[in-house]
Each structure stands twice: as structure tokens, then as C-alpha cells.
Amino acid sequence: MSANLEWPLRRRVWVTFLIVPPLAFMTAFVVVPILSAFVYAFYDWQGLKRADFVGLRNFLDVLGREPWAATTWRAFGHNVIVFVTLMILQNGFGFLLAYALSRQLPGHRFHRVAVFLPVILSSVIVALVWKQFLHPVFGLLNKTLGLLGFGAVTTPWLGLSETALWALILVNAWHWVGFPTLVFLAGIQRIPPDIIEASRIDGVTEWQLVSRIVWPLVAPSATVVFILLFIGAFNWFELPYLMSGLEGSPYGSTDVLGLFFYRTAFGNQSSGAQDFGHGSALAVLMFVFIAAVSAVWTVRLRRREIELS
Amino acid sequence: MTTVRTIVAAAAAALWAIPMQASAGELRFWSWRNEDKAVYAELIKDFNAKNPDVKVTFEGFEPQNYATVLSTALAAEKGPDVMMVRAYGAFEAVAKPGYLLELNDQNVPGLSKFPEAALKAETLRSDGKVYAVPFASQTMLIVYNTEVFAKNGVKVPETWDELVDASKKLKAAGVIPFANGTATAWQNETIVGALLSSMLGKQFEADILSGKADFTDKRFVDALAKLQALAKDNFAPSYEGIDYPSSQQLFSSGAAAMFAGGSFEAAPFLKANPALKLDVFPSPAAKAGDQRLVAQYFDGGYAINAKTPNKADALKFINFLASKEFGDKFANQLSNISPIPGVAFKDPILAKVSELNKNSMSYLFLVHFRYQEPSGSVLEQAAVQKMLAGKQTPAEAGAEITKGIATYFAPFKK
Structure with missing residues (x-):
């Protein structure tokens, strides 16, 4: 603080001028809505009209009372599946891709761009294109399988409860795999080349190089992509909403917390009820869960970075 | 975020x-x-x-x-x-x-x-x-392609059995009988309203509202069973994965002969394909002479x-x-x-x-059971979608809907 006061006036005005607009914006559109959701969650709502203060009832309802609880826990279970699978598919595969790209094999420049390209596409476009690919009748996937003689395994991927969630997860991995790849690649490129050369001279195998040397040294990158994936997986909304609708079709097999929150708070085509109380309670619980786990996990991952380096 | x-x-x-x-x-x-x-x-x-x-x-x-x-x-x-x-x-x-x-x-x-x-x-x-x-x-009914019907010598069915026969005939001729699919949740509600209203009947609606019957009633379960059998052979291929826009395309392109849906479909069909010749008929009755009904909201x-x-x-x-x-x-x-x-x-x-x-019953779940949570429409859509995917029986579907609605609908609380 004292350093600030020693700044010349012009500089102080300039800093204030730069900070105030984004701060005001963040307050108006992020802090205030979050705080109001906290407040909303403690009230009963008649449509959008606030009624009585009900304490923790909305929270207890969504966690332990029907008709909310079963849906909440089912959706939570799906979020867990999404998170675990994407950790393996998106981050795991992203790391392997990054390592492959770092070897600077022929064509690596092209592939570096190709891998990252889907990340810059809008979710709406990705959802639309993949919905076409996965279409049971006209879809590229089923048509290709048919031509290759695997007609027997073609199936309405997004229409069956056994495959719908996995299809969405795969699409998500395709869309985002470029992001962990890029972060890991940057991490790998920061490793001093002499470490890698020295280990090669010592005759380590490729696997030892990856698992004992490269992986520990990209721990800071891992922290970033793990935490971001965690937040993304538990806030998952766009892709399931665009590809399987607000109800998590078919019959709730792709339902996640984001969808449940949205249709509880704002209603949907098939249910007129807008319930800000329970919706806000869900939003608050999601926020608290994500914030708490991310915080604890970040601390542990940071500690791991230090241990490994 | x-x-x-x-x-x-x-x-x-x-x-x-x-x-x-x-x-x-x-x-x-x-x-x-x-x-x-x-x-x-x-x-x-x-x-x-x-x-x-x-x-x-x-x-x-x-x-x-x-x-x-x-x-x-x-x-x-x-x-x-x-x-x-x-x-x-x-x-x-x-x-x-x-x-x-x-x-x-x-x-x-x-x-x-x-x-x-x-x-x-x-x-x-x-x-x-x-x-x-x-x-x-809006009215739930069956939209059909008059040219496809005429070309295949199919006449407009009046009873459920005639509908099944007509579907068989169309299928044998290489036409998809129904463009419908179940991937879009709300389509499962329109399908039931469009196809089953005459078999359910106005008395069923009255009995539901008075609590004399719930959705485990034989009339409802039997009608669902007939729907399940019909869909299996006569809806769009891989209908579990066919969403609403795909169903519309199948019908407006002329690949399918019928569409179980709302009166609101006619205008978009004709917009997509102005040459289309279409007409509508109400849900078929269980037996000849029974009252034919549409579902209205x-x-x-x-x-x-x-x-x-x-x-x-x-x-x-x-x-x-x-x-x-x-x-x-x-x-x-x-x-x-x-x-x-x-x-x-x-x-x-x-x-x-x-x-x-003039001969209509309510589009049941929308008209009577969208006042509270869980919405009857949402329950019905999920239960029917699951049933048409072969993952539960008509009786189980009926029980699931009844259980959800009974949490707030007094006549069901017995």
C-alpha cells in the first residue's frame, strides 16, 4: 500500500482508470449475480416472485428429497463419469500428442495446427457437425461402418442410453484435446534440451524418458489442465444442451448438473414452472463444490510440482 | 461458468x-x-x-x-x-x-x-x-402424404388394425410408414397424443381427473403396448436416434408416408416442399364405430x-x-x-x-399436468422414450408416470 502512495498522481489516476471499468463490470455481472444466487437460494419462489424465507430447505430438497434428489445425484454421477473419462481421453491423449509433436517429426508444424484447430470452433458448430456425423441414417460414421462391412455395429449413437453419454464425451474430447496438447507442448519445450540429451546418452528407454523425466517436469502444465478440466466437466452444459436437449435425452442418460440447474431455474418447453429457489440452490452447491475441490486440489498439485522438480 | x-x-x-x-x-x-x-x-x-x-x-x-x-x-x-x-x-x-x-x-x-x-x-x-x-x-393428429397413399393403394385407416395393415403395405413398398423418431424428448408426447387419443377416449380423461383411474389403467397401458408394437416396425429406421428435424425431413422429402404430430407441422412441411400433397386424419379407433378423437391444447x-x-x-x-x-x-x-x-x-x-x-379430448399431460414439478409432460416423455427404446414395459411406463404425478396430484394419492 505504501508503495502505491509514493506513485505520482498521474500514474495513480491512470491505474485507477484502467482498473475501475473491468472491476465495475466484473462486480455487476459476476460478483452481484453470484451473491444474489446465494440469497435467492434461501427463499421460496412463486415463478419469478420472491416469497418466504425458507432457510436451508431448498438445499436439503435438491440433495435429499424427491422429485429433485434422484435427478441431482444421477446428474452428478454423469458429471463424475465425464470428468474421469476426459481426464484419460482429453488430458492423457493430449499429453501423448504433445510429446509426439515435441519430437519434431516430419509434418509436426501442420499437425500442431490441425490438433488445435477444433478448439477455436464454436461449440454450436461442433455440436451441429457431430450430430450430422452421428446421425443414424444419413450419418458419416454409420455409413462408413456400413461400407467397411461393420453394418452390424451401426447404432443410433445419440439415441441409446448405453452410447449417448459416451458419444458426447468423445465429441468433447475431439473438440478440446488441442488445448491440453498445447499447454503440455509448451511445458515440454521448456524442459532444457541437455537434460533430455543427457538421459538419452545414459541409454534410457523412450518410456522411461516420458514417465520419469518429461512427465514430472511438465507438472505445472498438468496442474493447469487438470483444474480447468475439473471445472469444465462439472460445469458441462453447451455440448449436452446442443446435442441432446435440456432433458438430457434419451430419458436422462446425458443429464448433467448444468442442464438440471437450467431447467429447474428457468423451466423448459415441457414444464412451465420456473423455480429460482431450487435452481439457485443447485447453482450455489455447484459453485461451492467446484470452488472447494479446485482449491484443495490446486494446493495438492502445486505441492506435487515442488516435490517433482 | x-x-x-x-x-x-x-x-x-x-x-x-x-x-x-x-x-x-x-x-x-x-x-x-x-x-x-x-x-x-x-x-x-x-x-x-x-x-x-x-x-x-x-x-x-x-x-x-x-x-x-x-x-x-x-x-x-x-x-x-x-x-x-x-x-x-x-x-x-x-x-x-x-x-x-x-x-x-x-x-x-x-x-x-x-x-x-x-x-x-x-x-x-x-x-x-x-x-x-x-x-x-394446436391439434395432435396424423399428417399423411396423399400421393404416397394413392400410389400404394392405401386408404386412410379408421381403426388401429387398419393403421397397422396400411403401415405393413407401405413398408413392403419401400416407404417408411411413419417419419417419427424418439430422440427429441417432447416428440414422445406428441406421438402419444396424435396416435392414441381415440383409443384412450374422453372417459379416460374424466376418470384421470376424478382419480377413478391413473396411468396404470388398462386403457392407457394397452394403448402404449399397441404404440410400442407399431413403432418397432414402422417408425423411421433407428428411430431412437432420429431427432425432430430429421423426422420432418423424412416426411417433407416424401420418404415417409405419415407423421404423428401437431397441426403446426403442416405449414413447415409445405414450406420445405411446396409440391407436397398432404392431408390429416384423427387417431384411429380401437374398433370400427368408436368415436374418433384428436388431442387439443x-x-x-x-x-x-x-x-x-x-x-x-x-x-x-x-x-x-x-x-x-x-x-x-x-x-x-x-x-x-x-x-x-x-x-x-x-x-x-x-x-x-x-x-x-369438434371431437377432441385434451392433450392430456400438457393441459392438466404442467402446473407443478415434476411436470407430467416431462415424466411422460421420458417414460415413453424409454419404453419405445425397449428398455421398459408399457406397464412400467404407466407406473413411472403415475408415481411422479402422485407427488402433487391429490386424486392420485390413495
Whole structure:
């Protein structure tokens, strides 16, 4: 603080001028809505009209009372599946891709761009294109399988409860795999080349190089992509909403917390009820869960970075 | 971030809805039908011919956000003077907090001559009063391609068995009998309304409402079983993965002969393929001679803000919206089934649907069970979707729906 006061006036005005607009914006559109959701969650709502203060009832309802609880826990279970699978598919595969790209094999420049390209596409476009690919009748996937003689395994991927969630997860991995790849690649490129050369001279195998040397040294990158994936997986909304609708079709097999929150708070085509109380309670619980786990996990991952380096 | 973003969107919508109240002689009219703006402009001109001193401004909103924007604005006392409101449960969300002006034969002469089912859609159940002039109904029935039927020598089925035979014949000729798929949740509700109403019957609806029957009733379970058998062989290939737009394409391209859906389908089908020759028929009956029924529901109504400073002008406008002059144009230019008494339909399909509406039952779940959570529609959609995927029996589907509705519907609590 004292350093600030020693700044010349012009500089102080300039800093204030730069900070105030984004701060005001963040307050108006992020802090205030979050705080109001906290407040909303403690009230009963008649449509959008606030009624009585009900304490923790909305929270207890969504966690332990029907008709909310079963849906909440089912959706939570799906979020867990999404998170675990994407950790393996998106981050795991992203790391392997990054390592492959770092070897600077022929064509690596092209592939570096190709891998990252889907990340810059809008979710709406990705959802639309993949919905076409996965279409049971006209879809590229089923048509290709048919031509290759695997007609027997073609199936309405997004229409069956056994495959719908996995299809969405795969699409998500395709869309985002470029992001962990890029972060890991940057991490790998920061490793001093002499470490890698020295280990090669010592005759380590490729696997030892990856698992004992490269992986520990990209721990800071891992922290970033793990935490971001965690937040993304538990806030998952766009892709399931665009590809399987607000109800998590078919019959709730792709339902996640984001969808449940949205249709509880704002209603949907098939249910007129807008319930800000329970919706806000869900939003608050999601926020608290994500914030708490991310915080604890970040601390542990940071500690791991230090241990490994 | 999504949660935050949604809340931000709602806050932004609220802020955006703030523009000033209209002054005397000016009415702000809100609608979720922005695509109808041009026709409304013409209708407002008609209104102005007799009421030159009232200026009506049409403001269109995104249907998805309309309810949120409207409720937020009304709660903040920044609402419009006249507005479109939905029907049934979604209507009550706006009417219950007292935002709307009561309408009756005194302030809207002739209102009581509207069909009873239409008025019920805009009546608050707790006080039995009407708060909006109903504007359109939708009817669940079967749309069929007359050319495909004629080419394959199929005649319009009257009983369920005839429907099954017709489907077999079409399938043998390489035509998809029904364009329907189940991937889009709400389609499972329209399919049931369009195909099973005659087999369920009006008595079933009465028994459900009185609590004499619930959805484990034999009539409902048997009808579902017939639907399950029909869908298995005659819906679109891999129908579990066919979503709503794909079904529409299958029908409008002529690849499929029938579409179990709403009267609202006809216009988009003809827009997609103007050469299409189509007609409609009501759900087939269990046996010859039984009453043939369609399932009907109302879309919404025109309401007045209880706090409008221009009550007299708003009432003038609402009376115009309830007039036959308005109804004729509204029906024929926007392809709507207007419930206004005496409206004449030029379009042959509209005329036929309006004729079929004379023998109708309610589109059950939307009309009666969208007032509370879990919404009967959501329960029915999931249960039928699961049943048509072969993952549960018709009896299990019926039990699941009953269990959900019984949590709040007194007649089911036994």
C-alpha cells in the first residue's frame, strides 16, 4: 500500500482508470449475480416472485428429497463419469500428442495446427457437425461402418442410453484435446534440451524418458489442465444442451448438473414452472463444490510440482 | 461458468426490459412471435382504422427467453401494457402473482362465447377467473402424404388394425410408414397424443381427473403396448436416434408416408416442399364405430397488465384481438386455428383441423399436468422414450408416470 502512495498522481489516476471499468463490470455481472444466487437460494419462489424465507430447505430438497434428489445425484454421477473419462481421453491423449509433436517429426508444424484447430470452433458448430456425423441414417460414421462391412455395429449413437453419454464425451474430447496438447507442448519445450540429451546418452528407454523425466517436469502444465478440466466437466452444459436437449435425452442418460440447474431455474418447453429457489440452490452447491475441490486440489498439485522438480 | 453466464443473461434481460412506460394513448404490446411482426403491423393498422388515437408498438422477443424477460419486467413494474401469455402452467406463473387484469363479459363482450376449453387454458385455477383472450389452438393428429397413399393403394385407416395393415403395405413398398423418431424428448408426447387419443377416449380423461383411474389403467397401458408394437416396425429406421428435424425431413422429402404430430407441422412441411400433397386424419379407433378423437391444447392468449396506466386503450385493443375481424386475418395469414367464434378458414387443412376439433379430448399431460414439478409432460416423455427404446414395459411406463404425478396430484394419492 505504501508503495502505491509514493506513485505520482498521474500514474495513480491512470491505474485507477484502467482498473475501475473491468472491476465495475466484473462486480455487476459476476460478483452481484453470484451473491444474489446465494440469497435467492434461501427463499421460496412463486415463478419469478420472491416469497418466504425458507432457510436451508431448498438445499436439503435438491440433495435429499424427491422429485429433485434422484435427478441431482444421477446428474452428478454423469458429471463424475465425464470428468474421469476426459481426464484419460482429453488430458492423457493430449499429453501423448504433445510429446509426439515435441519430437519434431516430419509434418509436426501442420499437425500442431490441425490438433488445435477444433478448439477455436464454436461449440454450436461442433455440436451441429457431430450430430450430422452421428446421425443414424444419413450419418458419416454409420455409413462408413456400413461400407467397411461393420453394418452390424451401426447404432443410433445419440439415441441409446448405453452410447449417448459416451458419444458426447468423445465429441468433447475431439473438440478440446488441442488445448491440453498445447499447454503440455509448451511445458515440454521448456524442459532444457541437455537434460533430455543427457538421459538419452545414459541409454534410457523412450518410456522411461516420458514417465520419469518429461512427465514430472511438465507438472505445472498438468496442474493447469487438470483444474480447468475439473471445472469444465462439472460445469458441462453447451455440448449436452446442443446435442441432446435440456432433458438430457434419451430419458436422462446425458443429464448433467448444468442442464438440471437450467431447467429447474428457468423451466423448459415441457414444464412451465420456473423455480429460482431450487435452481439457485443447485447453482450455489455447484459453485461451492467446484470452488472447494479446485482449491484443495490446486494446493495438492502445486505441492506435487515442488516435490517433482 | 455456465451458471454464472445464465444468471448474467437473466440480469441483462432485466436491465434491457427497462425502457420507459408508454405514455397516454400509447400501448406496448409484447410477443414471442417476432416472425409474425409484419402481419401484426397490418393488424394494428386495421385496429387504428377505428381507433386512430391509440398507438400500438409491437415488441418481439426470443421464445426461449420470453417467460423470463416478461416475468422479470412485470415484477419490476416495467412490463408492457398488452402482452402474449402462454397457457396452463406457464400462464399461471404470470397470472398467479396478480400481474394481469381480469377479463370478463363486461370488459370483453362475447368472451364467454369462446369454447370452454379455450377459456380454461387462460383461467387461474385458484380463483376461476379468465385473464387472457385465447388466440390459437394446436391439434395432435396424423399428417399423411396423399400421393404416397394413392400410389400404394392405401386408404386412410379408421381403426388401429387398419393403421397397422396400411403401415405393413407401405413398408413392403419401400416407404417408411411413419417419419417419427424418439430422440427429441417432447416428440414422445406428441406421438402419444396424435396416435392414441381415440383409443384412450374422453372417459379416460374424466376418470384421470376424478382419480377413478391413473396411468396404470388398462386403457392407457394397452394403448402404449399397441404404440410400442407399431413403432418397432414402422417408425423411421433407428428411430431412437432420429431427432425432430430429421423426422420432418423424412416426411417433407416424401420418404415417409405419415407423421404423428401437431397441426403446426403442416405449414413447415409445405414450406420445405411446396409440391407436397398432404392431408390429416384423427387417431384411429380401437374398433370400427368408436368415436374418433384428436388431442387439443391452446397455445396462449392476449392479456392486459393490471398496472397499465392506459387501461381503457388496452381494453379497446384486447377487444379488437377478440374480434372476428382480427380472427379471420390471424387465422388465414398466420395459419392459426383461432378459437374466436365464427372465424372462417380458407386453407383446407386449417378448415379440416378446425372441424376435427369438434371431437377432441385434451392433450392430456400438457393441459392438466404442467402446473407443478415434476411436470407430467416431462415424466411422460421420458417414460415413453424409454419404453419405445425397449428398455421398459408399457406397464412400467404407466407406473413411472403415475408415481411422479402422485407427488402433487391429490386424486392420485390413495
